[in-house]
Amino acid sequence: MSEKASKEKKEQTEKQKEQSSLRQALLVPVLAVLSGLILGGVVMALSGSNPFQAYAALFAGSFGSPSVIIAGMQTYFATGDNNALVRSLYPFTESLVTATPYIFTGLAVAIGFRAGLFNIGAEGQVFIGALCSAFIGYSIKGLPMIIHLPLALLAGAAGGAFWGMIPGYLKARFGAHEVVNTIMMNWIAFRLSDWLLKGPMQASNFRPVTPNVQASAELPRFFEDPLRFNLGFFLALLFAYLVYWFLFKTTLGFEIRSVGANPDAAKYAGMSIVKNIVLVMSLAGALAGLGGGAQVLGVDHWVGQGFSSGYGFDAIAIALLGKSHPFGVVLAALLFGFLRSGATNMQSMAGIPVDIISIIQGLVIVFVAAPAIIRWLYRIKSIKVEETVLTRGWGK
Amino acid sequence: MANVLELQGITKRFPGVLANDKIDIALREGKILALLGENGAGKSTLMNILYGLYKPDEGKIFVRGKEVEINGPNDAIELGIGMVHQHFMLIPVMTVVENVMLGVESIKNGLFLDREKVAKRIHEISEQYGLEVDPHAYIQDLPVGIQQRVEIIKVLYRSADILILDEPTAVLTPQEVEGLFKIINTLIKAGKSIIFITHKLKEVIAIADDISVLRLGRMVGSIEPSNATPQKLATMMVGRDVSLVVQKKVAEPKEAVLKVENLFVRDERQNMTVRGVSFEVRKGEVLGVAGVQGNGQTELVYALTGLLPVDGGTIELEGKMLHNATPRQILESGVAHIPEDRQRHGLILNFPIHDNMVLCTYYKEPFAHGVSLQEKPIFSNAEELIKQYDVRTPNIYVNVGTLSGGNQQKVIVAREFSRPIDLLIASQPTRGLDVGSIEYIHLQIIKKRDEGTGVLVVSSELDEILALSDRIAVMYKGQIMDVLDAKQATKEDLGLLMAGIHPEKTSKKK
Ligand SMILES: Nc1ncnc2c1ncn2[C@@H]1O[C@H](COP(=O)(O)OP(=O)(O)OP(=O)(O)O)[C@@H](O)[C@H]1O
Numbered sequence A: 001m002s003e004k005a006s007k008e009k010k011e012q013t014e015k016q017k018e019q020s021s022l023r024q025a026l027l028v029p030v031l032a033v034l035s036g037l038i039l040g041g042v043v044m045a046l047s048g049s050n051p052f053q054a055y056a057a058l059f060a061g062s063f064g065s066p067s068v069i070i071a072g073m074q075t076y077f078a079t080g081d082n083n084a085l086v087r088s089l090y091p092f093t094e095s096l097v098t099a100t101p102y103i104f105t106g107l108a109v110a111i112g113f114r115a116g117l118f119n120i121g122a123e124g125q126v127f128i129g130a131l132c133s134a135f136i137g138y139s140i141k142g143l144p145m146i147i148h149l150p151l152a153l154l155a156g157a158a159g160g161a162f163w164g165m166i167p168g169y170l171k172a173r174f175g176a177h178e179v180v181n182t183i184m185m186n187w188i189a190f191r192l193s194d195w196l197l198k199g200p201m202q203a204s205n206f207r208p209v210t211p212n213v214q215a216s217a218e219l220p221r222f223f224e225d226p227l228r229f230n231l232g233f234f235l236a237l238l239f240a241y242l243v244y245w246f247l248f249k250t251t252l253g254f255e256i257r258s259v260g261a262n263p264d265a266a267k268y269a270g271m272s273i274v275k276n277i278v279l280v281m282s283l284a285g286a287l288a289g290l291g292g293g294a295q296v297l298g299v300d301h302w303v304g305q306g307f308s309s310g311y312g313f314d315a316i317a318i319a320l321l322g323k324s325h326p327f328g329v330v331l332a333a334l335l336f337g338f339l340r341s342g343a344t345n346m347q348s349m350a351g352i353p354v355d356i357i358s359i360i361q362g363l364v365i366v367f368v369a370a371p372a373i374i375r376w377l378y379r380i381k382s383i384k385v386e387e388t389v390l391t392r393g394w395g396k
Numbered sequence B: 001m002a003n004v005l006e007l008q009g010i011t012k013r014f015p016g017v018l019a020n021d022k023i024d025i026a027l028r029e030g031k032i033l034a035l036l037g038e039n040g041a042g043k044s045t046l047m048n049i050l051y052g053l054y055k056p057d058e059g060k061i062f063v064r065g066k067e068v069e070i071n072g073p074n075d076a077i078e079l080g081i082g083m084v085h086q087h088f089m090l091i092p093v094m095t096v097v098e099n100v101m102l103g104v105e106s107i108k109n110g111l112f113l114d115r116e117k118v119a120k121r122i123h124e125i126s127e128q129y130g131l132e133v134d135p136h137a138y139i140q141d142l143p144v145g146i147q148q149r150v151e152i153i154k155v156l157y158r159s160a161d162i163l164i165l166d167e168p169t170a171v172l173t174p175q176e177v178e179g180l181f182k183i184i185n186t187l188i189k190a191g192k193s194i195i196f197i198t199h200k201l202k203e204v205i206a207i208a209d210d211i212s213v214l215r216l217g218r219m220v221g222s223i224e225p226s227n228a229t230p231q232k233l234a235t236m237m238v239g240r241d242v243s244l245v246v247q248k249k250v251a252e253p254k255e256a257v258l259k260v261e262n263l264f265v266r267d268e269r270q271n272m273t274v275r276g277v278s279f280e281v282r283k284g285e286v287l288g289v290a291g292v293q294g295n296g297q298t299e300l301v302y303a304l305t306g307l308l309p310v311d312g313g314t315i316e317l318e319g320k321m322l323h324n325a326t327p328r329q330i331l332e333s334g335v336a337h338i339p340e341d342r343q344r345h346g347l348i349l350n351f352p353i354h355d356n357m358v359l360c361t362y363y364k365e366p367f368a369h370g371v372s373l374q375e376k377p378i379f380s381n382a383e384e385l386i387k388q389y390d391v392r393t394p395n396i397y398v399n400v401g402t403l404s405g406g407n408q409q410k411v412i413v414a415r416e417f418s419r420p421i422d423l424l425i426a427s428q429p430t431r432g433l434d435v436g437s438i439e440y441i442h443l444q445i446i447k448k449r450d451e452g453t454g455v456l457v458v459s460s461e462l463d464e465i466l467a468l469s470d471r472i473a474v475m476y477k478g479q480i481m482d483v484l485d486a487k488q489a490t491k492e493d494l495g496l497l498m499a500g501i502h503p504e505k506t507s508k509k510k
């Protein structure tokens, strides 16, 4: 018997298995999104709108209209004037801009889930991160960009990390449940920022906003105004990869996943639960804080009161949809980015309220959280669902 | 007599595993059918098919002569089939009543759970079959033996008359086993039929009416209990001759590796369960700790391994004081631990085998350089260990949770034996293992002993204690009643000591 042939066969079956497990991992989320869109269409139809028109507007709003893009290309090739082309890319790049903070906050929630912790505090952590980045960004003057920008980002990460660490410490040391404490930290963050924006950090006496950050602290943009597409998006992708590497390829990630999957076994194996809880909550905070920082330094350039419009809360849905996997989070965040950014167009073009998007998002989440519905709907026999631990509930 | 249940040609495949291969079995009405087989032979799978948890790829099921299709536990319950699983399915933070009514809740006034009605019914069942239990107790406060009764009550509450008991005795003390057998007898008298899975061959011969043996997913044959001997059954199961007694030389104990002095430990609920225990384990000997479960053995082991804090006294390992050291410090000092509750402490069920094999060493060379995990050595380590310890699995990448119960235990044993150690603490090391694996693991424990490792074995199986130990400490109510020389210890003396009575003549000096 040829040993080689059998070995090859083994490798082949392993590859097949990998592919089929990837397909299985994607099956439920993809079908969930599909079902969400279909049901969303039904809701629109029931409320008297035309869902096809609406989705066409949504598509044009999030990806751009193909005809405009083609026309832009034609002018560019004919005259060398890229103005029209760049403008035609506006919807697409704007979707990526919208997705950027979702990636960061989605990672912040996902990394918590991996450790069995429910981080509802991403919202507050984003806010604190943004304020810290803004402060470094506007208050220090005359630094070269190569120092100023990283410093400002670092400040955001540090601020967020501190905000996440507090509930982490309270949980590890006193067993206080992180859900309660992260919510509490959110409120502290909101009130603190109210005070900062009306006092120490206020730019002028008229509006409760910070001054604009220095140009040396801005994340570079790739196109002219009004396109706001900037380095932040790629930074988010980089961090998604880093989180993946950290969780699955390092000893610390191994510990975190162990603590999340079975804290008793983790303790038995000599891992410190206390250390890992504090570590994870700090990292989660840092990621969310970085998200806030990237938003300030790349998009808004200043922070105002309504700064974080629910990034931290949508992040929970994104982490769920992405199965707490960094790459899944990126895909889910992109989906949310495209939906959110297309929704505005849908409202103005088709007259459908943006709220329908929230309904679709809600439906998607329900389907992802209860895969049995999807299995039943699509008569999928048995999907091997890899159980990701979310939290261990109250009191543990 | 009529068959209440017949399976014909049942086949079940999992990715990479043929778990059941054209299996036929029949259960006669009012009889006990014992199902035997090695770890991973496919017993639990077959029973899960019967209970509707898995769908067979091929084959037919007949209940009372009629062909049926079982698509879920609800169908099974409808047909009067009830199952007590190998790993219990109770919710620890709920009461007995709540667990029993789960899924078939009684409602009063259209809205509220009718706990009283259920409690009354539980009382009736308890009385009828001798299943004593407090309906309002929380599951987490109950010993395993009682938890099992709750599982049986759950089944009876759903008026099952075909009962499947998957390894019901694995987690029970000998006393509890006797109690269970009494219950089984009353059930049979009441006309129920039972399928009983176990690895304990003497039990099989004592209780079964028919015996069927599985090997590698196939039926290898049936045998009458009157013709069966443990040796015969073992050979049928494993396919070779198995030695049921441990072959070992006389121990050559050297200096003490572990010294425990006046140890006090509180359990998780703050009850003082270890009260002033002192003993030594010497290099090259096996100290067995015997005792009825719940007399402080669990907490003693938890304290020795850092899982519970020490309330008083000292633990000294090779001159190092280790009371209140962290589990990591204790591991690093050369202690290996086979935990009593494998699914709680020993394994991360939804991690693959290869990760579970490095659960205690993942941060060390060659499995990590700095913080970076090294997949190659982690994989090859697992490949080697599953071969060496004969873990039955399609590959090292599947989650440990998909392995059969016995193979899960082998993963732990393989992991703990594969690193250099001075002291081995083994709590119920062969719980749920088949005779072949028990033989293998016992031999490994003795080999460790002969290499100069100190071994502490805690077991509620007297046979296991007697087979392995050089000295035997008996625990009763958190204290060590006596330490006996294994050669002179008799089952009777140990039994008395376990009940808290000093047999005058044989009592030896510590
Ligand atoms: N859900 C599953 N997915 C994949 N493989 C499985 C699954 N359940 C069982 N198997 C495989 O099927 C085989 C039979 O397992 P089963 O649990 O039936 O054994 P068993 O006879 O009950 O063994 P034990 O005495 O150790 O409990 C094993 O090789 C196991 O790895």
Ligand SMILES: [Mg+2]
Pocket (backbone or CB within 6 Å): B043, B044, B045, B086, B166, B404, B405, B406
């Ligand atoms: Mg089994």
